[in-house]
Amino acid sequence: MFNTVQNAKRKVITFDDDGEAVQRRPEASSATLSKQYPDAEQRRAAQQANGKDTVLGADSSSSSSSLTPTSSVTPLSTPSASVSGESTPLQQSKKQKRKIQFQGEARPKKLINKEPTTEIILQKAKDLKKHRQSLPIYTARDIIIKEVKDNACVVIVGETGSGKTTQIPQYLLESGLAAYGTIAVTQPRRVAAINLAKRVAEEVGTPIGQRVGYSIRFDDTSSRDSLIKYMTDGIMLRELLSDRLLLRYSVIILDEAHERTLRTDILFGMVKSIQKQRQDLIDKGKKDVQPLKIVIMSATLDAEKFSEYFYNAKIMYISGRMYPVKILNTVEPQSDYVDSALVTAFQIHQEEAPGDILIFLTGQEEIENLEKLIEEYGVDLPPTVGKLIPCPIFAAQDSATQQRIFEPAPPGTRKVILATNIAETSITIPNICYVIDTGCHKSRGYNAKIGIESLLVEPISKSSARQRSGRAGREAPGLCFRLYTEDAFEQLEEDAVPEIKRCNLEAAILSLKATGIDDVTGFDFMDRPSKSGMLRSLEHLYALEALDDEGHLTDIGKKMAAFPVDPPFAKVLLQSEKMECTREAIDIISLLSVDSIFSAPSAKREEANEARQKFTSLDGDHLTLLNTLRAYESVKGDRDWCRENFINSRHMRHVMDVRKQLIEFCHRAGGMDPTKSCGHDLEIVLKCFLAGFFQNTALLQPDGTYKSIIGGQTVSVHPSSSLFGKKREAIMYNELVFTTKHYIRGVSALESAWLSQAAPKYFGRRQA
Numbered sequence: 001m002f003n004t005v006q007n008a009k010r011k012v013i014t015f016d017d018d019g020e021a022v023q024r025r026p027e028a029s030s031a032t033l034s035k036q037y038p039d040a041e042q043r044r045a046a047q048q049a050n051g052k053d054t055v056l057g058a059d060s061s062s063s064s065s066s067l068t069p070t071s072s073v074t075p076l077s078t079p080s081a082s083v084s085g086e087s088t089p090l091q092q093s094k095k096q097k098r099k100i101q102f103q104g105e106a107r108p109k110k111l112i113n114k115e116p117t118t119e120i121i122l123q124k125a126k127d128l129k130k131h132r133q134s135l136p137i138y139t140a141r142d143i144i145i146k147e148v149k150d151n152a153c154v155v156i157v158g159e160t161g162s163g164k165t166t167q168i169p170q171y172l173l174e175s176g177l178a179a180y181g182t183i184a185v186t187q188p189r190r191v192a193a194i195n196l197a198k199r200v201a202e203e204v205g206t207p208i209g210q211r212v213g214y215s216i217r218f219d220d221t222s223s224r225d226s227l228i229k230y231m232t233d234g235i236m237l238r239e240l241l242s243d244r245l246l247l248r249y250s251v252i253i254l255d256e257a258h259e260r261t262l263r264t265d266i267l268f269g270m271v272k273s274i275q276k277q278r279q280d281l282i283d284k285g286k287k288d289v290q291p292l293k294i295v296i297m298s299a300t301l302d303a304e305k306f307s308e309y310f311y312n313a314k315i316m317y318i319s320g321r322m323y324p325v326k327i328l329n330t331v332e333p334q335s336d337y338v339d340s341a342l343v344t345a346f347q348i349h350q351e352e353a354p355g356d357i358l359i360f361l362t363g364q365e366e367i368e369n370l371e372k373l374i375e376e377y378g379v380d381l382p383p384t385v386g387k388l389i390p391c392p393i394f395a396a397q398d399s400a401t402q403q404r405i406f407e408p409a410p411p412g413t414r415k416v417i418l419a420t421n422i423a424e425t426s427i428t429i430p431n432i433c434y435v436i437d438t439g440c441h442k443s444r445g446y447n448a449k450i451g452i453e454s455l456l457v458e459p460i461s462k463s464s465a466r467q468r469s470g471r472a473g474r475e476a477p478g479l480c481f482r483l484y485t486e487d488a489f490e491q492l493e494e495d496a497v498p499e500i501k502r503c504n505l506e507a508a509i510l511s512l513k514a515t516g517i518d519d520v521t522g523f524d525f526m527d528r529p530s531k532s533g534m535l536r537s538l539e540h541l542y543a544l545e546a547l548d549d550e551g552h553l554t555d556i557g558k559k560m561a562a563f564p565v566d567p568p569f570a571k572v573l574l575q576s577e578k579m580e581c582t583r584e585a586i587d588i589i590s591l592l593s594v595d596s597i598f599s600a601p602s603a604k605r606e607e608a609n610e611a612r613q614k615f616t617s618l619d620g621d622h623l624t625l626l627n628t629l630r631a632y633e634s635v636k637g638d639r640d641w642c643r644e645n646f647i648n649s650r651h652m653r654h655v656m657d658v659r660k661q662l663i664e665f666c667h668r669a670g671g672m673d674p675t676k677s678c679g680h681d682l683e684i685v686l687k688c689f690l691a692g693f694f695q696n697t698a699l700l701q702p703d704g705t706y707k708s709i710i711g712g713q714t715v716s717v718h719p720s721s722s723l724f725g726k727k728r729e730a731i732m733y734n735e736l737v738f739t740t741k742h743y744i745r746g747v748s749a750l751e752s753a754w755l756s757q758a759a760p761k762y763f764g765r766r767q768a
């Protein structure tokens with residue numbers, strides 16, 4: 001069996017699912033897409049200049065992206081075809097943009113957020129009952145209930161789509177296991193937590209927030225009545241701060257265990273210890289304590305490790321999936337996977353049956369590039385072919401924006417979701433029939449020796465590839481187009497290296513300390529983090545004054561652990577109270593939560609740079625961002641103003657949302673006054689940021705270069721920074737980005753004398 005993909009330049013990508021490669025050239029393809037796909041090299045060059053390949057530093061968890069090819073996906077440039085001089089459909093459609101406004105409404109507006117009636121909810125649950133019973137896991141229902149009742153820990157392995165995440169919590173609820181506490185299900189990602197809860201609430205037949213709820217950062221729909229609660233692993237770690245034995249839960253299900261995220265790994269050790277502590281209390285006759293059941297759910301067959309860790313827990317294997325997914329690998333390696341994804345998406349759109357497409361990419365910038373390309377090339381589709389509507393999803397979006405991927409495409413159109421691996425596990429996106437897997441993702445890394453974090457584009461693991469293909473075939477048979485060869489698939493690692501072995505451990509150590517685990521080196525890790533990584537994180541937390549000389553958590557550390565941001569930002573917020581600049585600190589942290597608020601289309605780069613000058617502060621990027629926000633506020637976020645000034649209004653809306661949430665948090669939980677402002681004395685703001693980012697600093701060298709204070713790394717100011725080409729005695733930065741050089745982004749000037757004031761313990765001790 002075969003399938004081919006072809007673009008207007010007659011580029012053909014051949015997919016092969018049984019070793020026999022055949023090329024198919026459907027008539028429509030070559031004629032319909034008259035526009036060329038962009039030259040891959042050009043885009044890659046622009047990308048490199050953008051410096052987005054490696055993100056280092058305290059904010060590296062943001063979803064910035066890159067097009068860096070990996071070992072399995074090597075570069076190729078795509079030849080261009082000529083375009084005729086006649087006006088293109090794109091130009092024509094631009095001419096037709098004029099709109100006439102009419103008074104009154106042609107059609108009544110839809111009622112938004114209308115609560116469904118109880119009858120509708122119950123009917124829906126009734127309709128879904130049949131579906132529930134058709135899931136592969138249903139035949140194992142009784143045995144799952146029995147095993148969980150009979151054992152303290154159970155490991156359940158099931159194929160993707162078999163029904164683990166939606167059904168097992170319901171089986172346990174139906175068996176009475178929620179009688180003395182809620183059933184918690186942890187998820188690595190918030191989009192999954194929300195949607196699983198919504199689906200299970202529908203299946204149970206109650207509105208979301210009643211019997212079934214979810215809790216994610218800044219959004220808790222669960223109530224005291226919630227018997228099943230989906231939550232992110234981060235929220236469960238946070239709950240541990242106020243309920244050390246998690247007494248409100250009877251069962252804790254740790255889902256997607258195979259992903260081995262840092263937080264899930266920490267939770268493994270925590271729940272294991274809590275289970276023992278609860279049992280000890282019961283054995284001592286404590287009447288109000290109940291035993292805790294632990295269920296580990298994984299999609300990979302390698303479950304022995306989990307079993308061994310949880311006292312040789314019983315492993316249950318559940319076979320079967322809802323619908324088959326046919327895998328199609330390319331015959332040749334693809335050099336530019338973004339270009340290949342573009343070609344493949346249009347090919348599917350023109351050749352295959354209805355059904356939406358899901359493309360896995362590596363990050364926000366890549367997604368936004370492809371979004372633009374799809375919009376641009378979609379204009380040239382013949383009128384008989386419906387629109388292809390791109391729909392992006394990545395971690396830095398707010399939850400409401402992420403939810404858009406679940407909305408149906410308008411009739412006659414096809415939706416193409418552009419996602420990072422945020423959409424890789426757990427979720428069912430209705431109507432997805434086709435998956436395009438680029439084979440790459442951004443992988444976090446940490447060099448403990450020099451204290452530098454990185455976010456590199458790398459090949460995914462086999463288990464990730466299976467998860468990705470598993471997003472199709474959930475409601476009907478599906479197709480997965482892998483943009484790499486079968487050989488390349490065979491060379492992939494079976495599973496990714498657990499995050500705990502390759503990540504900065506500061507936040508995790510702070511969590512452990514805040515939940516009373518003082519001896520973090522003696523913690524029962526499933527996989528032990530490196531000693532050097534551990535030591536460096538402890539040292540940094542000490543320097544941030546989160547730990548005292550004996551390594552115990554300080555009052556500052558306790559407060560920092562409660563903040564929903566990484567430790568350096570938490571320190572900035574705490575410091576801002578003392579320095580009376582909380583308003584500015586919240587504003588800048590919110591602005592840093594997106595990749596960039598400035599847009600710089602390559603065709604209008606000069607115009608964009610000129611517009612930006614208006615906001616530029618001589619002190620660097622932090623105050624430039626603040627100036628821009630103030631200007632944005634003064635025009636009340638006017639979109640035309642944003643367009644004229646090359647401000648990304650979508651990112652600005654996200655910034656405003658994060659800001660609102662941080663204000664609420666500082667006010668409610670932090671007991672701070674979020675309106676405290678330093679007025680025009682903005683030097684204070686920089687000193688305040690230095691309290692959290694003193695490790696991300698560099699000094700000017702006699703030869704005009706900058707060298708990082710820690711690690712002595714030569715670093716270059718990124719061209720997008722307002723301090724690019726400027727020489728300052730000392731600088732601080734938010735991230736270090738590696739492409740051909742170590743580029744620093746989010747850069748501000750400082751005076752070297754500020755350093756010892758900002759972190760006396762750290763700089764005092766290092767000099768000693």
Ligand SMILES: Nc1ncnc2c1ncn2[C@@H]1O[C@H](COP(=O)(O)OP(=O)(O)OP(=O)(O)O)[C@@H](O)[C@H]1O
Pocket residue numbers: 135158159160161162163164165166167195199299322425426427428429430470473474475
């Ligand atoms: N939101 C939803 N909308 C429509 N169908 C859904 C939804 N959620 C789940 N389903 C259906 O239920 C099936 C089981 O989903 P579930 O998430 O429980 O599987 P799983 O075994 O946990 O998969 P994975 O390992 O991929 O998370 C899906 O294949 C799909 O048919």
